[in-house]
Amino acid sequence: MLKNNLIMQKHIFLVVICFLLTGKMIGQQKIMGFTAANTVKQFEWETQFDAQLNPKNLDTWMQYMTSHPHHVGSTQDRANAEYMLALFQSWGFEAKIETFNVLFPTPKTRVLELLGDKPFKAKLEESALKADKTSGQKSEQLPSYNAYSADGNVTAELVFVNRGVPADYEELERMGIDVKGKIVIAKYGGSWRGIKPKVAAEHGAIGCIMYSDPADDGYVQGDVYPEGPFRPQDGVQRGSVMDMPVYPGDPLTPDVGSAPTAKRLNIKDAITLMKIPVLPISYEDALPFLKSMGGVVAPPSWRGGLPITYHVGPSRNKVHLQLSFNWDIKPINDVIATLKGSEYPDEWIIRGNHHDGWVNGASDPVSGLVAELEEARSIGELAKKGFRPRRTMVYCAWDGEEPGLLGSTEWVEQHQEELKQKAVAYINTDGNGRGFIGASGSHTLETFFNEIADSVMDPQMHISIKDRLYAKTMVDADNSNRIKMQGNKHIKLEALGAGSDYSPFFQHLGINCMDIGFGGEDNDGQYHSIYDSYALFTRFKDPGFAYGVTLSKTAGRVMMRMANADIIPIDFNTFYKTLNDYSNDVKTLLDNTRAGSETQNKMLQDNLFSLAKDPKKVYILPEEKDIVPFLNFSSLDNALAGLKSASEAFQKLYEKSTQLSLEKQEQLNAILYKAERSLLLNQGLPRRSWYKHQIYAPGYYTGYGVKTLPGIREGIEERHWKEAQEYIEVVAKTVVGYNHEILSAMELLK
């Protein structure tokens, strides 16, 4: 007891020291968008907010919510929604479950076999492990499959297509290999998984197998589960192959919420369903298929970590793939919890993380979800102590993210008119682990977020999360980059693609968004497998939930500052600088494409490809490329020049904005938070009108991976020169429109 008392005294002493240090820091700090007086108040709330956070809650909730598989339509999925509903209500939120009905296929038949003299039938089954209790819940688990794969029964030769992205098919063409009428086998990784069967089908393949190579998340990366956190030989990555780069959400109700009464497409008319049968397998199952390959040795960068020589194929024997699905409509349950704003109830700050998992889903998504819950609980506690957010806070737990952002997309589509008016920002998380802060989002929020990253402490090193990220970046950099980066701690936000539930908010409605999380010291190989469990998470990913609580602190600050700011913390100038970089990027891309095409054409004329080739190997010459025109960027350059001067001028005046009358502040805020909307264009992007944001979109051929200035960039990449030119004008006009918003904001400040 004595010893404990001594420790306690030491602790109190440390807390006092910390408080004094923090107090000093606070004295020097300002918060963007807050008056000096409100800054002080805000810091006080944040200190209380932090003090109330308790990692044990995260642990308790994760244990419950991951105790059984909780995919769309499962008992535990509904139970979790009700569990959270009760929690939110107990914390003083107005909460409800909003249900949508969506197409969610589950497997009926799964057969994959190698025919011929050494037949092999794939196991398609992950082993239950003693060390991981929930892995044995066989009757409740969804088997390994790809949601929205086509039904099919195909028999054909197999071809290994590396990652299965367009560049791989160009290499196959050089090798003289055609996948028409064949089944392809692709390694997971290098693109979003849905791209692989989509591109395979475009090239005439009739089936697709995807497997997790041990080089990517198996034994090559580290010890496999249960010794270590990496993928064991029969671990499988489930996942959706819906064509989300066209539109996410229920395939049968594009653009509208899939309420019970919504008009639905016929399944055959749903263009986001995969055209061919697709099945994910383990590396144990993949091995006999890859061993059966004939043909040439795969190029060096295609080879994985299995103890074989990787060949491109075709396979010596045929492969049989048979898949059929229950094409059912299932309910999804979004939990929506609201804490009404005291001053601006019609300005909403929205927070979300999905709650459905592919199986037990501890890391993905529950680790992020429990941080969100604890954040909400602590805000609820503050509210009981008198804290009222000036703006309305909306805490959401989405269902059906895994099959295709179903819960968020349907909710956004259902409430789109209201959201266009009221949504100030949407803050997303989706899983969390030990390590370093990672943040993407609207670049107008970069300055705001950097302030927050300064004020949240890393739980292992007791320095700010920004300082720790800087240390890591410096240590990992090579010498020349170290010299360049020295002293520059500023966190550049990544651009948002389409990996999680921010997508409908951001790309469909133009709501300011952020996506944040910690990681880098939590690597594992259980993504979308039965081993993404509470047991694994608490051993390897974030033992003690120290980073879970740190995420609560980080996202909680984003929410509370956004909710309480006198003036919405928008920095147009950071956005201008980022946009200007993107503009330079696409110009460089065009120049490099031109130079590369010209050089290759010259090399073809000089016959260099024929002369360099190994005459013992097949090599099909590339075709001559069309001439890359010079495009007219003047409209965009002029628009950017305007944005530069307007954004610089505005940010100079921004500090004064808290001195405006409350009425004018409200007018200004409306302009500020809606400015991002003016970056949308109703016609959307080429061939995918659902994506309306002209600055950021998921890549048509990369999936999750973002393409900035997508209309221009993909026009150049796909060699649609006319389209690229058109979208230069479109973006220029969009930027001019955005400029008008800044100018009208300035009017208020004069």
Next chain:
Amino acid sequence: MLKNNLIMQKHIFLVVICFLLTGKMIGQQKIMGFTAANTVKQFEWETQFDAQLNPKNLDTWMQYMTSHPHHVGSTQDRANAEYMLALFQSWGFEAKIETFNVLFPTPKTRVLELLGDKPFKAKLEESALKADKTSGQKSEQLPSYNAYSADGNVTAELVFVNRGVPADYEELERMGIDVKGKIVIAKYGGSWRGIKPKVAAEHGAIGCIMYSDPADDGYVQGDVYPEGPFRPQDGVQRGSVMDMPVYPGDPLTPDVGSAPTAKRLNIKDAITLMKIPVLPISYEDALPFLKSMGGVVAPPSWRGGLPITYHVGPSRNKVHLQLSFNWDIKPINDVIATLKGSEYPDEWIIRGNHHDGWVNGASDPVSGLVAELEEARSIGELAKKGFRPRRTMVYCAWDGEEPGLLGSTEWVEQHQEELKQKAVAYINTDGNGRGFIGASGSHTLETFFNEIADSVMDPQMHISIKDRLYAKTMVDADNSNRIKMQGNKHIKLEALGAGSDYSPFFQHLGINCMDIGFGGEDNDGQYHSIYDSYALFTRFKDPGFAYGVTLSKTAGRVMMRMANADIIPIDFNTFYKTLNDYSNDVKTLLDNTRAGSETQNKMLQDNLFSLAKDPKKVYILPEEKDIVPFLNFSSLDNALAGLKSASEAFQKLYEKSTQLSLEKQEQLNAILYKAERSLLLNQGLPRRSWYKHQIYAPGYYTGYGVKTLPGIREGIEERHWKEAQEYIEVVAKTVVGYNHEILSAMELLK
């Protein structure tokens, strides 16, 4: 028959066309160092020389010489020497066998075992294969071992040290792992093999195992033998671990030829013998040892292609390594064949390739040797038709290259006084295969060699070997390099390190050297194994010996042009440009070292390494680095400025040199071919006086890999700042001395 006749007619037609084309080319060409009249004559001889070459001879000779293992001291080794002696004599050469007696240890005991509860004893045996007859000659084969390993009987834990180079030990230090008193296991590759046990011993290791990882030359690279050419699971790379970067040749007779009467060191005083026991093993044998490793997961770049998680160790159980050797003196048989020069008999053009192999040695070395023999035979034929080289041609077949350049080094040391006077150039080959020309050498010979590369045709593509290399380089380059290189076909000679028998000629005596060979379409994994056989070579490496004959054409031209030139084809300006690049390299190295050290020290002061580290892993901070001084390069800069103007002025006058009187030509030639000698310094390099060349040396810690300006460069790399400064002065004085040679050559031209 009719069909054949038609084909024959077509062939004749093609030959006529080719002759006309070639005739036209010749009409436009000049040969460096030849008068116009002698150019025409020379081309005629070369045309005849080419026409006489017959790939069947290469096949016949390789079959005989690889029919049994022919390592130092074997029956076949002596038989091959006598076989070649008879051949050279039959072609009209004065030929003899020169014998030296050298220390050549062979294994008596080889035991490697893993102790503990799952004991394993390494097989240390390569399997005989039905598809490869000579692989079954078990009683004649040297077992797999490393020559000049220490005797030893050690038992200790095992640590995995990646490639076993100094940088790997720095990483181990960061991981908190010490190899003192341990046995290390290293992957082959990434340095010359002798570096690995040397560096291990410097760090206190008591034993060393080296293995061939399948990622480097096994199944990861392609199908294994006998299906494909890559290393099967029990294939082992033999090889020497003599400390050749200190001096090559017989360890007991440094600096002098090991004639029977030579004074020999005691074995204990021979500093080039390895200090610890070393054993090479297969990946099959390596697997249980690597599986037994505990400790942290190896860094990504350390991991190989075995289906395991690579750990750094130490091993969970101890390893027992026991080696003992017969420390015998064995005879080596150099074959030396001379065709006396008609005009300048005391100016020697020397050609060599070794004849000893580790086992049957078809690729290494016989494929290059038979090309040399055919070259000599065709020159012998020409001599019978009236061709007499103006200078003496010396054709050599070295013994004992594999254990440590024994045959060449002892011969060079034995005849050093005569060679210093008479040797104009030494042209080396060491194996050959299908593909592209590769050439290294004295940079004064670069212009000369480029002319030759223009005039030899690639046997597969029927364009010049230079054009084909250009095509390959362009096709393999990325876009930005393609743009840079477009149209530039000039072949830049690589700098010579110490991989073969040129080393004593070049680095010890300062004789102009070249090393040439073809390859790149002949990759395999049988280096120094029992599978480097006639069977494998003729299936995979150079079927039909088309590139063997092309090597005869290339090296034959080098020899004949060098032997017949009116003026030795030296280009001082190419050497200047290269040297200037090297000077810039070491300046950049110094600046980068300074910037890197300063940045790292600043990062240490800022505590970044501690803050970035994963607290769950051991990470030992690097120590603060000493300050990198600015060095005074002015003497070198001034010397280079002098070399620039002198070399430019000389090359302008060079064309006129064929108009000099014969007496003056002879004086000029003596200056030209001896100029390289003035780049030597008798004191040699720091800590290795045998290496006297101040511009090129094998790296003290890389082995084969060259270090240019070694005194300066290694001074900087090893942070011996004073030594680096001293060697700047040394190199500057050396360059000034070299300049004097150019100026005295110019005197003759005025």
